[in-house]
Amino acid sequence: MTTTLTDATPPTSSPVTQEDSDRLRQQAQGRSRLGSVAYHAFMVVVSLVVLYPAIWMVFSSTKPHAEILGSVSPFSPNASFDNYLTALQGIGGVSFWTFVWNSTFVAVVSVVATVASSAVTAYAFARIDFRGRGLWFAVMLGTLLLPFHVTMIPQYILFQRLGLINTFTALLIGNFLATSAFHVFLIVQFLRGLPRELDEAARIDGAGHLRVFTSIILPLLRPALITVAIFVFISTWNEFMGPLLYLKRPDLYTLPIALRLFVDQTTTSDYGAQVAMAVLALIPVAIFFFVFQRYLIDGVATQGLKG
Amino acid sequence: MTTTHPPATLTAPRPSQRRARMRETIAGYAFLLPWLLGFFLLTFGPMVASLYLSFTDYDLFEANWVGLDNYTGLFSDPRYLKSVQVTVTYVLISTPVKLVAALLVAMLLNARRRGLGFYRSAFYAPSLVAASISIAIVWKAMFVDDAAVDSFLQIFGIDTGGWVGNQDLTMPMFVLLALWSFGGPMVIFLAGLKQVPTELYEAAEMDGAGAFRRFLTITVPMMSPVIFFNLLMETIGAFQVFGSAFIISGGTGAPADSALFYTLYLYIRGFTDFRMGYASAMAWVLVVVVGVITVLLFKTSKGWVHYQGDSR
Numbered sequence: 001m002t003t004t005l006t007d008a009t010p011p012t013s014s015p016v017t018q019e020d021s022d023r024l025r026q027q028a029q030g031r032s033r034l035g036s037v038a039y040h041a042f043m044v045v046v047s048l049v050v051l052y053p054a055i056w057m058v059f060s061s062t063k064p065h066a067e068i069l070g071s072v073s074p075f076s077p078n079a080s081f082d083n084y085l086t087a088l089q090g091i092g093g094v095s096f097w098t099f100v101w102n103s104t105f106v107a108v109v110s111v112v113a114t115v116a117s118s119a120v121t122a123y124a125f126a127r128i129d130f131r132g133r134g135l136w137f138a139v140m141l142g143t144l145l146l147p148f149h150v151t152m153i154p155q156y157i158l159f160q161r162l163g164l165i166n167t168f169t170a171l172l173i174g175n176f177l178a179t180s181a182f183h184v185f186l187i188v189q190f191l192r193g194l195p196r197e198l199d200e201a202a203r204i205d206g207a208g209h210l211r212v213f214t215s216i217i218l219p220l221l222r223p224a225l226i227t228v229a230i231f232v233f234i235s236t237w238n239e240f241m242g243p244l245l246y247l248k249r250p251d252l253y254t255l256p257i258a259l260r261l262f263v264d265q266t267t268t269s270d271y272g273a274q275v276a277m278a279v280l281a282l283i284p285v286a287i288f289f290f291v292f293q294r295y296l297i298d299g300v301a302t303q304g305l306k307g
Numbered sequence: 308m309t310t311t312h313p314p315a316t317l318t319a320p321r322p323s324q325r326r327a328r329m330r331e332t333i334a335g336y337a338f339l340l341p342w343l344l345g346f347f348l349l350t351f352g353p354m355v356a357s358l359y360l361s362f363t364d365y366d367l368f369e370a371n372w373v374g375l376d377n378y379t380g381l382f383s384d385p386r387y388l389k390s391v392q393v394t395v396t397y398v399l400i401s402t403p404v405k406l407v408a409a410l411l412v413a414m415l416l417n418a419r420r421r422g423l424g425f426y427r428s429a430f431y432a433p434s435l436v437a438a439s440i441s442i443a444i445v446w447k448a449m450f451v452d453d454a455a456v457d458s459f460l461q462i463f464g465i466d467t468g469g470w471v472g473n474q475d476l477t478m479p480m481f482v483l484l485a486l487w488s489f490g491g492p493m494v495i496f497l498a499g500l501k502q503v504p505t506e507l508y509e510a511a512e513m514d515g516a517g518a519f520r521r522f523l524t525i526t527v528p529m530m531s532p533v534i535f536f537n538l539l540m541e542t543i544g545a546f547q548v549f550g551s552a553f554i555i556s557g558g559t560g561a562p563a564d565s566a567l568f569y570t571l572y573l574y575i576r577g578f579t580d581f582r583m584g585y586a587s588a589m590a591w592v593l594v595v596v597v598g599v600i601t602v603l604l605f606k607t608s609k610g611w612v613h614y615q616g617d618s619r
Contacts, residue, residue, distance in 0.1 A: 152577075240440055302498065
């Protein structure tokens with residue numbers, strides 16, 4: 001085995017030399033022309049299968065009802081926007097745009113509240129050396145695994161007693177109190193990766209924690225907060241159980257429960273209009289995905305590595 | 308601020324130090340206040356309350372103590388047992404299927420080739436919406452009689468008569484929906500694979516180890532913390548399917564309770580029948596089961612999960 005180490009290669013404990021790696025790479029390149037075609041052919045097929053429901057959804061929403069059944073092909077000679085006109089008529093006298101407004105309001109308030117409360121909580125866990133920190137952090141992680149069904153019934157009773165049925169408060173209050181352990185944890189992980197020198201220097205200069213948090217940490221947290229904001233927006237936009245429990249008046253409905261009502265009312269199974277409404281409800285999620293996919297993918301990727 | 312250990316001698320810490328620690332503790336709890344309020348009001352308090360309710364016949368009007376009746380009643384409730392069977396079957400099939408797909412595709416994506424960004428995005432996107440009501444509606448519309456899936460199978464001479472009304476095909480339909488969202492764990496696997504040093508594979512290849520051997524002796528051990536994380540999160544998540552089961556089965560678990568997932572039955576008991584004591588008992592059984600599974604996974608993980616630094 002050759003043991004020549006050039007100056008450029010750092011000494012490693014691995015018995016593989018630069019030459020060995022180069023040789024393997026060359027061999028691999030020789031195989032790669034044919035391999036590349038096969039690889040991409042395979043991946044394109046998988047992509048088509050994975051994306052088929054999305055493609056089907058968009059095309060079916062433009063098909064007349066009778067053509068949705070009985071065909072695999074997404075295309076129809078009779079494509080039109082009639083299904084969208086039906087969907088946009090709303091349900092039971094409530095305009096479709098009311099549902100859009102309700103969903104937007106709940107999602108935007110949830111995003112702002114969760115980002116703020118989770119950042120404050122994460123700062124305490126990552127940067128303040130207080131008695132009992134280890135215990136509370138373990139408790140917080142425990143709630144990450146707790147099925148929320150165990151708190152659902154007493155929460156419902158509590159909110160009912162407080163007269164919060166048919167208000168958005170019941171849906172929003174948890175966001176102000178950092179109840180989403182997942183998001184707190186994500187920010188804690190990010191904070192642990194930031195060098196402590198900056199905030200410690202400020203502390204030695206006499207700045208209090210509030211000052212350090214608002215003027216040093218918060219600006220540095222920007223990427224993590226954007227990631228959390230996107231996750232919260234998408235999950236709130238899709239949230240079904242909370243609105244199902246607390247919103248009983250159609251003029252308060254968010255899109256997911258409006259969709260459910262629409263499905264229940266169109267018992268003649270007008271799939272075209274149902275699918276059109278489903279497409280409309282997913283548009284904001286699709287926009288968020290296209291604009292922020294890097295943040296989303298990086299955010300998901302880091303949680304498993306440092307956990 | 309720098310000392311965290313109590314002083315070894317009998318002399319108390321200097322007053323200035325003690326004051327500094329005190330200030331840190333006050334600041335810590337001030338910052339933690341929103342979370343503490345949320346924890347006690349919305350998590351811990353309700354947990355205790357639901358434990359109490361699980362021993363009563365609470366129906367939103369009055370609560371009478373019934374002892375263990377709700378818990379013993381579960382075992383003679385055929386619909387409850389059916390919901391356990393449906394959910395356990397789903398967890399046992401969908402979790403491995405989804406994770407194996409996620410790992411295999413992540414390995415395919417862990418290469419130096421063009422177009423990987425596109426594939427990764429395309430595979431990841433469904434996981435963001437798979438649990439949404441919109442997709443539940445689409446899934447139902449794709450799987451009913453003569454719809455896309457049925458028409459496709461008819462080309463091969465298979466007439467399923469629609470998956471939605473057929474109790475034998477309900478489970479495969481939900482497993483396919485879970486499989487469709489493999490992109491979430493895939494992205495986590497991919498990030499893990501990028502951290503496995505390539506020299507390890509090169510060294511193994513030099514020593515003549517085949518692809519399967521390299522997978523078993525390098526990929527699996529190096530990836531074990533990530534596999535463990537995904538296994539834990541996906542298993543717990545699979546126990547809690549609700550929205551899609553609600554929409555596809557029309558809120559009842561139909562046909563023949565084949566879509567009666569645990570949380571759907573819990574919802575029906577608590578918020579349709581208003582048997583909230585019974586539903587609370589169901590919720591506590593779920594918590595205990597999820598807790599036991601978590602502990603068991605952590606216990607067995609000592610045998611197969613290797614954290615970098617312990618053994619290298």
